[in-house]
Amino acid sequence: MRPVRVLLVDDQPLLLSGFALILSTEEDIEVVGQVTDGRQAIEGVRQHRPDVVLMDVQMPVLDGIEATRVVVAESDARVVILTTFDRDDYLFDALRAGASGFLLKNADTEDLLDAIRAVAGGHALLAPEVTRRVISRMTGRVDADGGPRLTEPAVTPGPPQATEALTQLTDRERDVLVRLARGLSNAEIAADLWVSEATVKTHVSNVLAKLGVRDRVQAVIVAFEAGLARPGA
Known part of the structure; x- marks a missing residue:
């Protein structure tokens, strides 16, 4: 079986090189490109046709949300959002744009590798450390300090x-x-x-x-x- 083709997207060169170094040691994963903004990500997907895109959110030129929306619409590539979460207030827009999940930037190496393989295999990914906060913020159930409040009896019906x-x-x-x-x-x-x-x-x-x-x-x-x-x- 051919290796999982991965495109790395992040505006921090040290993170890019670090992710690339980690992935290069795996026989079943191939890094096909490294780019630093959303516009380059779209072009990289068109050129390299990766299976998985590891996508930062906050980037110059074009952010990860808009880039994800275009990538999902134009290709079969699956997008995993790379986030520090506390700083990425528009994470849910990225999920609605078609991202297959998200991963914390400080995740362990094994978590990163497992995430790539899982998403490439058609599964979705939610980092367990922030799953409850994802649910809480999506439904508007947060305390004054920004933490999750999980005792509400109901959720207002959606669209x-x-x-x-x-x-x-x-x-x-x-x-x-x-x-x-x-x-x-x-x-x-x-x-x-x-x-x-x-x-x-x-x-x-x-x-x-x-x-x-x-x-x-x-x-x-x-x-x-x-x-x-x-x-x-």
């Missing part, structure tokens, strides 16, 4: 198009989507619903197709926007 998409799901598919929004893996969903993991995979595929989304992250966004899931559930 009509999200709610309408959910009506296409069967009861069991809705059950699966709710558990996806809670961060459960396929194996955990299977155990919770007393079905096989293969059955769960089928349900997940059906959910993604009916909602018209690329991966699990986008499905979770729909679930929260439509009020099907809520923090602390």
Whole structure:
């Protein structure tokens, strides 16, 4: 099998060279390019056709959000947002633009490698350290100090198009989507619903197709926007 082709996008040269050095030691990963802004990222995707793009958010010329939107629209490349999170207030716009997940810039080497392989394999990625904050900020449930507040009884229903998409799901598919929004893996969903993991995979595929989304992250966004899931559930 050919290696996973990766394009690195960051305006900090030291980070670029560090990521490239780490990835160059892996036989199943190939760095096909290193660029420093969103405009170059778009051109790099067109030229190199990577499988995965590690995309910074705050960059000159064109930021990572707009670059992600173009990359997702024009190619099959999957985008992982690289973030310090506390500084990236528009992370959710990047996810809605089609990013397959995000990773903290201070993540361990193994986490970085696992993320690239997982996203290249069609999975979505949410860094566990910030998953609760992602959910909280998306649904507007934050305390005065900016931290997550996970005790709210409900979430305000989201936009009509999200709610309408959910009506296409069967009861069991809705059950699966709710558990996806809670961060459960396929194996955990299977155990919770007393079905096989293969059955769960089928349900997940059906959910993604009916909602018209690329991966699990986008499905979770729909679930929260439509009020099907809520923090602390």
